[in-house]
Amino acid sequence: MSPSEPAPNFIRKLIADDLVSGRFGGRVITRFPPEPNGYLHIGHAKSICLNFGLAAEHPGDRCHLRFDDTNPTKETTEYAESIMDDVRWLGFDWGPHLYHASDYFDRLYEWAVALIKAGKAYVDDLSADEIRQHRGTLTQPGTESPYRARSVEESLDLFERMRAGEFPDGSRVLRAKIDMASPNLNMRDPTMYRIRKVAHQRTGDRWCIYPMYDYAHGQSDSIEGITHSICTMEYEDHRPLYDWFLDALGIYHPQQIEFARLNLSHTVLSKRKLLELVEGGHVSGWDDPRMPTIAGLRRRGYTAEALREFCERIGVAKKDALVDVAHLEHCLREDLNRRAPRAMAVLRPLRLVIENYPEGQAEIMEAVNNPEDASMGTRQVPFSRVLYIEQDDFREEPSRKYYRLAPGTEVRLRYAYLVRCTGVVKDERTGEVVEVRVSYDPATRGGDAPDGRKVRGTIHWVSAAHAVEAEVRLYDHLFLVPRPGGEDEAGDWKADLNPRSLERLTGCRLEPGLEAAAPGSRYQFERNGYFCVDVKDSSPGRPVWNRTVSLRDTWAKIEKGAKA
């Protein structure tokens, strides 16, 4: 896919300004700082593309991958592994610049000591509950902790002993001494360190006090020489604090810039809700193909190129936005259309018998692999007297605009022959059509009529004797409505779950060449959509395919319009 021209956005503009003013020595060093406490989702993809993309626009610049691992109670190496896999799969490379906030625990500790010595931090003995009560409210200022006036020496001693493990969890914290009356709650003596006697996935039991995000993040940026620290809007209120620590410490000062996080229609993108979907069994796991996680999208058959293009096209701004999932699907189809080889597959088979075609005969038809790309060549598809066609491609009582098979009508079997419907065979009891009878015109091999007669409909088929049987999973949006739970956060979002987001079809018939399709490989099943071999559940004898996305369905619109 040819990537779009970088669109102007306020961050690119800010960086361009810094580049001309020489503010950061003409460098652009960004970072993607995930907390390893969950799987990455498409909202993270936006941030990844932004951070790595911005750095890549300037030769010699770079983007770091830094794990914000300051809370050992929630973080695991399993999550960290999945995050690295996902970033790599998206197509980005942090080179040697893999870091962890925990790499800086020593330095952070020393800096904390320096702040205590400068009278800018103190050990507080208040409980979490008491601290909350002292914080005040949105409209009322807080009140100072009685321990705020404690001597530097005492705080120093206590902080050292906190580190040595002398005090139980929750008994004391280290706080910055800023302003309990600040209208910005983040500035009301924020907590810098808390006691957590738990092992950390990287530092083991070396520490029993851990820094808070606000105390660790800016300094980590500073240590790494980050120039532009890009984060989401909810951190805007934290920027004064980010700045305060760096200034109080007198160290290199990056610029924090905030942008609006991505919201996608018909799904949820909060770690909490995604976790709930996984743990509640509403999906099969983090990589369920219906999940908006990178792992889920990947298993579903999305391409990294489509995801990157999507992130570029939706733009970057500060406005709360709900992007229509149709936009994502558009980017996917655009990419897959160009690269996916075509194949014929019948999802809901209906027997079709060509009465005047010799029994036991088979011939080989040549089919184009991708009409968008001649270099992808052609393939050979076996044809015979008994075929399967899509149930939907036959109608006993067709509407005026229906131009597929119906009693007496003629259609083209793609890459094969023109056939005319001569009759049907019905189930005696149910009256259901179980077989369609047709006669073919031997002069139309390949699909062209020598007499120039026009045939409106072309349908796909698979030779019954040669077909490969497979399970195909059709996915639809996970939620029925654009905004699950409605406008307010308190809404019952799970009530909007789509009960038919997964439909499993068995006994689907694929053209024989698909038997060899490798796990993860993507094809367009003509007239149906894009499909890929499931990487987890598919096996050589028992193929399982996922529908990545359907083709645009103009016919569905026509029918819907006719009914309305």
Place this chain on the structure above:
RNA sequence: UGGGGCGUGGCCAAGCGGCAAGGCGCGGGACUUUGGAUCCCGUAUUCGGAGGUUCGAAUCCUCCCGCCCCAACCA
């Protein structure tokens, strides 16, 4: 309610004092051995609202309205 941020077509989003880009969606047409793809054409006399400044305002000023975020020893 105190603070912060944001309001441009159905959904995103440029524009930042000179007279509304682009994409998605939608509608129409052309073409077509995928009712796919592709290609055309249409889709905001108006920028949350009201005043004001100016020859001229989405862009500047004032007031109002609406939406989002913040009171974890989470990030």
